[in-house]
Amino acid sequence: MLKTNHSQDRPYLGYGLGLRKDHFETVLAERPNVDWFEIISENYMVDGGKPLNYLDRIREHYPMVMHGVSMSIGSTEALNFDYLKQLKVLFKRVEPAWFSDHLCWTGVNGVNLHDLMPMPYTEEAIKHVVDRVSQVQDFMGQQMLLENVSSYISYYDSQITEWEFLTEVAERADCLILLDINNVYVSSYNHNFNPNTYLEAIPSERVYQFHLAGHVHENNLIIDTHDQPISDPVFELYASAVQQFGRVSTMIERDDNIPPLSELLIELQQVRDIAEHQFESQQKSLTA
Ligand SMILES: [Fe+2]
Numbered sequence: 351m352l353k354t355n356h357s358q359d360r361p362y363l364g365y366g367l368g369l370r371k372d373h374f375e376t377v378l379a380e381r382p383n384v385d386w387f388e389i390i391s392e393n394y395m396v397d398g399g400k401p402l403n404y405l406d407r408i409r410e411h412y413p414m415v416m417h418g419v420s421m422s423i424g425s426t427e428a429l430n431f432d433y434l435k436q437l438k439v440l441f442k443r444v445e446p447a448w449f450s451d452h453l454c455w456t457g458v459n460g461v462n463l464h465d466l467m468p469m470p471y472t473e474e475a476i477k478h479v480v481d482r483v484s485q486v487q488d489f490m491g492q493q494m495l496l497e498n499v500s501s502y503i504s505y506y507d508s509q510i511t512e513w514e515f516l517t518e519v520a521e522r523a524d525c526l527i528l529l530d531i532n533n534v535y536v537s538s539y540n541h542n543f544n545p546n547t548y549l550e551a552i553p554s555e556r557v558y559q560f561h562l563a564g565h566v567h568e569n570n571l572i573i574d575t576h577d578q579p580i581s582d583p584v585f586e587l588y589a590s591a592v593q594q595f596g597r598v599s600t601m602i603e604r605d606d607n608i609p610p611l612s613e614l615l616i617e618l619q620q621v622r623d624i625a626e627h628q629f630e631s632q633q634k635s636l637t638a
Pocket of ligand 1: 497530533561603
């Protein structure tokens with residue numbers, strides 16, 4: 351079972367990619383220089399079929415983590431234990447380093463919005479989510495990672511900031527954090543806050559993973575589309591995050607307009623170079 355660690359002791363996987371079906375064959379044939387893969391859990395929560403077969407074969411060569419989109423941990427709908435049972439079966443099969451889902455709600459009253467909706471940042475919502483995260487962790491026998499989402503709306507009821515909300519939930523539920531650097535940037539633009547203020551407030555020892563992704567500008571908003579290369583401001587924010595948090599397992603999420611694997615490998619090398627440059631600079635300033 352994963353335990354909360356000091357940041358220097360956190361498990362570290364290196365630089366990874368989201369595993370996408372477009373790349374199954376290439377990954378098996380070429381064994382690319384990727385340290386690990388993240389899978390979308392729901393794509394493999396089935397009894398058989400080709401994707402599961404590919405997953406088993408690719409898993410033999412790469413460490414993996416599981417990332418879900420359907421837990422709806424913030425909803426007032428009852429937790430779906432059928433879903434959690436399937437998740438646990440997949441967890442036993444894949445033996446991932448950890449599993450994650452989003453700090454959001456995706457529906458209520460039987461309606462699925464097919465979107466990751468932000469939470470109202472209130473004490474009532476903190477208690478609600480903490481109780482549900484604790485139930486999930488008890489059921490899974492593991493700590494889970496919660497990811498910050500991009501948002502385009504806010505609630506009049508919110509009493510605290512998003513970063514205070516995320517920190518409170520993580521501390522009280524004793525769960526871990528998947529910090530999506532692109533989502534921090536997107537929300538900072540849409541809601542007009544300083545993204546570095548967000549990063550500085552997050553407890554380093556709980557951050558086990560970073561997401562990076564691309565977005566698009568639309569009217570006066572940024573939309574989190576995952577269909578573009580990572581933008582320069584997100585790379586800059588990533589460099590700040592590396593300075594603050596140290597070595598955190600990092601991966602690129604590309605979900606649409608998926609390029610050949612070779613293009614993603616070039617982008618992943620850019621990510622690696624930025625992080626390693628930060629570590630070298632830190633090392634030099636320590637020994638100077
Ligand atoms: Fe993400």
